[in-house]
Amino acid sequence: MNWLRIVRAELRKLTSTTMPLVFFIVLVVIGAATATAVAFGTDMDGSKTFLSTAADQQSLMAFAANALVIAGLFGAIAVSREYGHGTVVLTFLTTPHRSQAVLSQFAAAFVAGSMLGLVGAGISAGSVAVGLTATEYGFMLSVADLLRVLVASALAGAAGAVLGAGIGALVRNTGGAVTGTILLLIIVPPLAVQMVSETASWVPNTLTNVVSGIDNAVGAGAAILALALWAILPAGIGLVSVNRRDVV
């Protein structure tokens, strides 16, 4: 019962500022760009073969990689700003058992991130559908494939938000948390692949594509597990750091 109350309070924190609206606007802007690209974009030869098959359209709609990064930034900003504004004091006064407080924050980030991913994928799919009306091609994705794109994006969003929240709890500074999240999700993976090519199958971008059904570098179950590890590792480090340090 306590857990539910605390997670509910954390969710209210996330939804009682303008931050979700700002992120929603970002998703809409990305959706508008996608619709425009579908409607007016062409291949090098001037054709529209990039959306001529169901697999092509699934690639266009797959939002999981974006969801991972966007929700990562959401989680990082949400948690680090708690330290920046000092509202974390209230968190630890109401929940002095720090692990419980931090895990509740992560749980709320998980929920918010999955929503962000789901909404982002929904907007993306809708944008592709709208863009397709201006072309000679129809909407070819099966319901099952569409559901897979949506679920993959929700999972990636949840993982990204928990990853970002972990970095936020570790770094405590908004600029540092955002930088850390970008480093971990965007900068470090390609460098790692350059150094050790075998890692290519396990970087976030590949994993989200596997979960979305547009890559088969590894099995879907393994990809989900690996994605979860990408989130759990920074979250775990953040949790340990909060337990070891003074709050203020």
Place this chain on the structure above:
Amino acid sequence: MKQNQFRISVENLTKSYGDAPAVDDLSFVVQPGRVTGFLGPNGAGKSTTMKILLGLASATSGRATIGGLTYGELPDPTGTVGAAVESDAFHPGRSGRNHLRILADATGTPAERVDEVLELVELSHAANRHAGAYSLGMKQRLALGAALLCDPPVLVLDEPGNGLDPQGIRTLRALLRERAAQGNTVLVSSHLLGEVEQLADDVVVVNQGRLVTQGPLDELRQSASRVRTPAPDQLRITLEGAGGVVEAEDAETLVVRSMSLDEIGESAFNAGIALHELSHHTDSLEDRFFAWTGEDDEPGTQRRSYELASHR
């Protein structure tokens, strides 16, 4: 008056950052049913002590307990202790009402209590405005509202009068006195000496992390005697020999501590020294504060800032 069982007890508390102790073997007790002022210059260790008491910082050694338990051990921490330790701990884009609703959610407090508390701290009119647009005084009221939300028997407030207008100070004073009169435990840190003088029953004074003095304010202020004599030098030697702590107030008048009026009179009589006046000497809290913390050694520096603060 029904007193609660929640005595605040700080026992041999030490907190060090590297080699520098912020709190150094500090011990004191805050009794229920009284308002206790927690005084000390900036950097004296007041906030650190409060944060350790509230489980926000760890102690290097020693304990700080509420009713015999650390904050983290309390079965219902927010139902037991209402705390305001950061006057600016608000998300600027969140409304005052939502700030309290988050606390209500986390503690299982009915939503109606949020409106009651907003009324109590006179913030109903601004409840839906973003806290970032609040004045310092309004933020203090909101922090106080958060502390009072669960109607706890213990209040721990760090500089709650800071930024309040005179009306706000009066309201705060009445509220804290009422809480103490109901048997609740109230610990209030402040550098507003005039405010503490009117508010506190007891004071705990710290300086450089160490306890300087503690006790009922009236006793501490009257713990000196004024003696006027035509032979001040001879009397000083006599009283210091008898264990008194003697300061010269002017050419003929001495202020004596650590001796009762009877002891001073008898010592003077036995030494054959005439006394023209022997009376209780009541210092202002400000005078006592500077005597306790030894900041009179640097006249015109720190004292000036406290004098300004005490007359706000």
